[in-house]
Amino acid sequence: MTPTPSSTTPDSLGLLVLGSGPAGVQAATAYVRAGGTGPVVVLSADRDEPYQRPPLSKSVLAGEEPPEATPVLEDEEDVAAFGQVDLRLDTRVASVDTGGRRVRTEDGTELAYDRLVVATGAFPVELDGVGADARVFSLRTLEHSRRLVEAVGSATSAVVVGSGFIGCEAAASLAGRGVRTTLVTPEPAPQAARLGDWAGERIAAWLREAGVELRTGRTVASVTAPATVRLDDDSQVEADLVLAAVGVAPPTGFLDGALEMQDDRVRVGASMQTSDERVWAAGDVAQAHHPVAGRPLSVEHWYDAESMGATAGRNAAAYGSSEGSGGSPEEWSDVPGFWSDIGEHTLKYSAWGDGYDHAETVDHGEGAFTVWYADAAGLLVGVLAHERDEDYERGGELMADGATLAQALAAR
Ligand SMILES: Cc1cc2nc3c(=O)[nH]c(=O)nc-3n(C[C@H](O)[C@H](O)[C@H](O)COP(=O)(O)OP(=O)(O)OC[C@H]3O[C@@H](n4cnc5c(N)ncnc54)[C@H](O)[C@@H]3O)c2cc1C
Known part of the structure; x- marks a missing residue:
C-alpha cells in the first residue's frame, strides 16, 4: 500500500530542487505552474543566474557573443512562475537524507523538504597527466567560459582534447577566430565511434576546412606548463592553452547511498520518480526508463533535460494531491535529440543513444x-x-x- 504523504509542515519546503540547469529550472517552474503546494527553493552550485550552456562552445567561444548569461526561460508565464521561486546560488549540497527528508549544504545549513528534485547535471571529466600550472581549461559553466574566453583573447594557438560534440564545436569556434587549433582524439575520425566512419570523415573534413589540424588515433600522455602536450607517440604540440573536452560525469557523491543508482546515475522510472517516492531526478544526472525504447537511457541534451525536468516538476506537484493520486503520473517519452553547430555546419541527431x-x-x-x-x-x-x-x-x-x-x- 502506498503511504499517504503528510502535508507540508511550516518548516518544510513544498519542493526543493537541487541544480539550476535546464532540468532544475523547468522542474521548479512546472511545479509552480501546476499548482504545487508550499514554498519552492532551488539550490545551485552555480554562481550565475540560470543561463544557456549551448552557446558557450559555439558563438561565445567563436567571439561572436560575450560570455554573459542568456536567459533559459522565454515563455512569459514560465518567467512569472520561476519568479516565485527562491533561487539560492553559490550553494553546494553536501548530503541528502531521504529518510529524514533533509538536505545539508556545504556551509552546514539544513533544509527540510516535502518533495525533492535532483537535477545536478554532469561535470567535465579531468584530463589525466596534467602537470602543475599547465594551462588546461574545462568548459561546462559560464565561469569556465569567462576564464577560457579571457585566455583565448591573448592566445595564438590551442589544443582541444576530445572529439565529442563539444570538442568538435570548440575546435571549429577557436579556429574560426584565427587561433591555430589542433584537435587530439583517440578516434580514427571525430565521433566515428558514435556516428560511424562515414559521418566521422565528413566532420573531419569540416574541421580541416575550418583550419583545425587533426591528430587522430592519438591520446595525450601529459601536459606540462605552460601548455606543452605530449602525445602517446612521443610527439609534442606546443600551444598557448589546452581545452580538455574528454566527457562528463554526474557528480553524485553527495547522494551517498540515498537513492538507487544505475551506471553512476540516479535510476528513475519514466515519471522521473526515484527509488524514494518523494524524490524525482531529471536531466544529465538521471538514467530514465524510456517507455518507447523499453530500456533505461542516459541522455545529455538540453531540451531533453528541460522536458525531463518539467515532467518531474508536474509529477511532484501532483504527488499526494486528490487530483494527482487518482491518475497515472506523466511519463517522459520524447525521442532524445539535439543539434550541434560545428563551424558553419549544423548536425541534427536523434537516437536512443546506446x-x-x-x-x-x-x-x-x-x-x-x-x-x-x-x-x-x-x-x-x-x-x-x-x-x-x-x-x-x-x-x-x-x-x-x-x-x-x-x-x-x-x-x-
Ligand atoms: C559548452 C556546452 C555546449 C552544449 N551544447 C549543447 C547543444 O548544442 N545541444 C544540447 O542538446 N546539449 C548541449 N549541451 C549539453 C546540455 O547543456 C546539458 O545536457 C544540460 O545542461 C543538462 O542539464 P541539467 O539541468 O541536467 O544539468 P546542468 O545544466 O549541468 O545543471 C546542473 C546544475 O546543478 C548544479 N549542481 C551540481 N552539483 C550540485 C550540488 N552538489 N549542489 C548544488 N547544485 C549543484 C550546477 O551548479 C548546475 O546549476 C552542451 C553543454 C555544454 C557544457
Whole structure:
C-alpha cells in the first residue's frame, strides 16, 4: 500500500530542487505552474543566474557573443512562475537524507523538504597527466567560459582534447577566430565511434576546412606548463592553452547511498520518480526508463533535460494531491535529440543513444546527407541529418513508432 504523504509542515519546503540547469529550472517552474503546494527553493552550485550552456562552445567561444548569461526561460508565464521561486546560488549540497527528508549544504545549513528534485547535471571529466600550472581549461559553466574566453583573447594557438560534440564545436569556434587549433582524439575520425566512419570523415573534413589540424588515433600522455602536450607517440604540440573536452560525469557523491543508482546515475522510472517516492531526478544526472525504447537511457541534451525536468516538476506537484493520486503520473517519452553547430555546419541527431549495428548513409548531394542507424533486429535506433531537417523530424517520429530501417528508407 502506498503511504499517504503528510502535508507540508511550516518548516518544510513544498519542493526543493537541487541544480539550476535546464532540468532544475523547468522542474521548479512546472511545479509552480501546476499548482504545487508550499514554498519552492532551488539550490545551485552555480554562481550565475540560470543561463544557456549551448552557446558557450559555439558563438561565445567563436567571439561572436560575450560570455554573459542568456536567459533559459522565454515563455512569459514560465518567467512569472520561476519568479516565485527562491533561487539560492553559490550553494553546494553536501548530503541528502531521504529518510529524514533533509538536505545539508556545504556551509552546514539544513533544509527540510516535502518533495525533492535532483537535477545536478554532469561535470567535465579531468584530463589525466596534467602537470602543475599547465594551462588546461574545462568548459561546462559560464565561469569556465569567462576564464577560457579571457585566455583565448591573448592566445595564438590551442589544443582541444576530445572529439565529442563539444570538442568538435570548440575546435571549429577557436579556429574560426584565427587561433591555430589542433584537435587530439583517440578516434580514427571525430565521433566515428558514435556516428560511424562515414559521418566521422565528413566532420573531419569540416574541421580541416575550418583550419583545425587533426591528430587522430592519438591520446595525450601529459601536459606540462605552460601548455606543452605530449602525445602517446612521443610527439609534442606546443600551444598557448589546452581545452580538455574528454566527457562528463554526474557528480553524485553527495547522494551517498540515498537513492538507487544505475551506471553512476540516479535510476528513475519514466515519471522521473526515484527509488524514494518523494524524490524525482531529471536531466544529465538521471538514467530514465524510456517507455518507447523499453530500456533505461542516459541522455545529455538540453531540451531533453528541460522536458525531463518539467515532467518531474508536474509529477511532484501532483504527488499526494486528490487530483494527482487518482491518475497515472506523466511519463517522459520524447525521442532524445539535439543539434550541434560545428563551424558553419549544423548536425541534427536523434537516437536512443546506446549504439547501433548497421548504418545506412544517404548522400543527397551539395553537402546534404542523412545517416540512418538500426539495431541488429533492423529497428531504427537513430538518425543523423545535415541540411535535411525533414529526415531529422521524420526519423524521430519513426523511432517513436518503433519503425524499421527498411520502413525509414522506403518512406523517403
Ligand atoms: C559548452 C556546452 C555546449 C552544449 N551544447 C549543447 C547543444 O548544442 N545541444 C544540447 O542538446 N546539449 C548541449 N549541451 C549539453 C546540455 O547543456 C546539458 O545536457 C544540460 O545542461 C543538462 O542539464 P541539467 O539541468 O541536467 O544539468 P546542468 O545544466 O549541468 O545543471 C546542473 C546544475 O546543478 C548544479 N549542481 C551540481 N552539483 C550540485 C550540488 N552538489 N549542489 C548544488 N547544485 C549543484 C550546477 O551548479 C548546475 O546549476 C552542451 C553543454 C555544454 C557544457
